[in-house]
Amino acid sequence: MSCDFLGLRRATNRGRAARFPSGRLFAYVPRVKRLAILLLMLPLFGYAAAAAVASRMAANPGWRAAERGVTVFVEDNGIHTSIVLPKRAAGVNLAAAFPTDDIADPRYGGWGHVAVSWGERGFFVGTPTWWDVRPATVLRAAAGSDATVLHVEHVAPPVADRGIRPLVLRPGEYRRLAAFVLASRRNGAAVRGYGGYDAFYPARGRYDAVHTCNDWTGRALAFAGVRTGRWTPTSGAVMAWR
Numbered sequence: 001m002s003c004d005f006l007g008l009r010r011a012t013n014r015g016r017a018a019r020f021p022s023g024r025l026f027a028y029v030p031r032v033k034r035l036a037i038l039l040l041m042l043p044l045f046g047y048a049a050a051a052a053v054a055s056r057m058a059a060n061p062g063w064r065a066a067e068r069g070v071t072v073f074v075e076d077n078g079i080h081t082s083i084v085l086p087k088r089a090a091g092v093n094l095a096a097a098f099p100t101d102d103i104a105d106p107r108y109g110g111w112g113h114v115a116v117s118w119g120e121r122g123f124f125v126g127t128p129t130w131w132d133v134r135p136a137t138v139l140r141a142a143a144g145s146d147a148t149v150l151h152v153e154h155v156a157p158p159v160a161d162r163g164i165r166p167l168v169l170r171p172g173e174y175r176r177l178a179a180f181v182l183a184s185r186r187n188g189a190a191v192r193g194y195g196g197y198d199a200f201y202p203a204r205g206r207y208d209a210v211h212t213c214n215d216w217t218g219r220a221l222a223f224a225g226v227r228t229g230r231w232t233p234t235s236g237a238v239m240a241w242r
Contacts, residue, residue: 047209047233050231051231051233051234051237054229054230054231055229055230055231055232055233055234055237055240056229056240057229057230057231058227058228058229058230058241059218059222059227059228059229059230060222060225060226060227060228061227062227063225063226063227064227065167065168065169066168066169066170066173067168068168069168069169069170069171069173069174070086070089070090070168070169070170070171070173070174071086071166071167071168071169072084072085072086072166072167072169072174072177073158073160073164073165073166073167074164074165074167074217074221074238074239074242075115075158075163075164076163076164076165076235076238076239077163077235078163078235079235080117080119080213080214080235081117081213081214081217081235081238081239082115082116082117082151082153082217083115083116083117083177083181083217083220083221084113084114084115084116084155084157084158084164085113085114085116085174085177085178085181086112086113086157087112087113087114088112089171089174090171090172090174090175090178091171091175092174092175092178094114094178094181094182095109097182097185098114098152098154098199098201100154102152102190102192102199102201103154103192103193103196103197103198103199104192104193104195104196104197105195105196105197107196108154108196108197109154111154111155111156111197112156112157113154113155113156113157113158114152114153114154114155115152115153115155116150116151116152116153116181117150117151117213117216117217118148118149118150118151118184118203118205118213118216118217119148119149119151119207119212119213119216120145120147120148120149120207120213121145121147121148121149121200122145122147124149124151124200125149125191125200143208143209144206144207144208144209145206145207145208146206146207147207148202148203148204148205148206148207149191149200149201149202149203150181150184150185150200150201150202150203151193151198151199151200152193152198152199152200152201153193153197153198154197154198155197163239165239165242167221167226167242169224169226172225173224173225173226174224176223176224176225177220177221177223177224177226179223180219180220180223180224181220183204184203184204184205184216184220185201185202185203185204186201186202186203186204187202188201188202189202209233210231210233212233212234214232214233214234214235214237214238215231215232215233217232217238218231218232218237218238221238227241228241229241
C-alpha cells in the first residue's frame, strides 16, 4: 500500500512539473496579484500624498483673527465640515436668502445663525444619517456629478469645542465669505431637509474627488481672506488650520 501511495505521489508530481515548470507559475501568480493591488492603490496613495502636501501649504499666510468683529464657526463631524454664519451682520442679510418659509418648522427660523455646507445632491439628500450611506452612492459622487446642493440649517449660536472652532472676522472678510456662500447658490426651488430646521438649495459647481464638500469650505474661507490650506479635500485638512 505504501508503494502504491508513493507511485501516486510521484505521478502527481510529474504532472505538476509538466504544467508548472520549476514551480514558476506559482511564484508568478502572486506577483501579478501584488502588482494589480499596487496599481489599484497608487492613485489612492497619490491622492493622500497630494492632499497632505497641499493642505499644509497656506493660503493667506499672513492672516490673523480680528480682536473684534463678526464671529463665525467651522463645524466638523469627522467627515464633513460646514460654516456657521450669523444671519445678519456687517450689512449682510442671509435671512432674506434663506427664508423661514423654506423649512418645515418656521419656529427654527427664529435662530440667529445658519450652518451652510455644499455637496453632491444624491449623497447629501439621500443620506440623512451615516447609516444611510451606500457604497454606490459614494462611488457615484467620487466619480463626479454636476448635481450639487447647498445644505442650510437654521441653528442657535454654537458652543466652541473640539469639533466647532470660532473665527473672528473683520466686517469686510465676513462680507466676502457671505458673498462666496450666496454665489454658490443656483436659481431653483428649495427642498425640505432632514428635519424641521433645514433645507437644500440647488448649487453651482461640480462635485468630484478633487472638489469635495471640505474643499468648498476651504475655498470659502480662502476667498474671505482667512488663512487655510490651498487644497482641503478632507475635514482634517480644514480643521488643521483652525
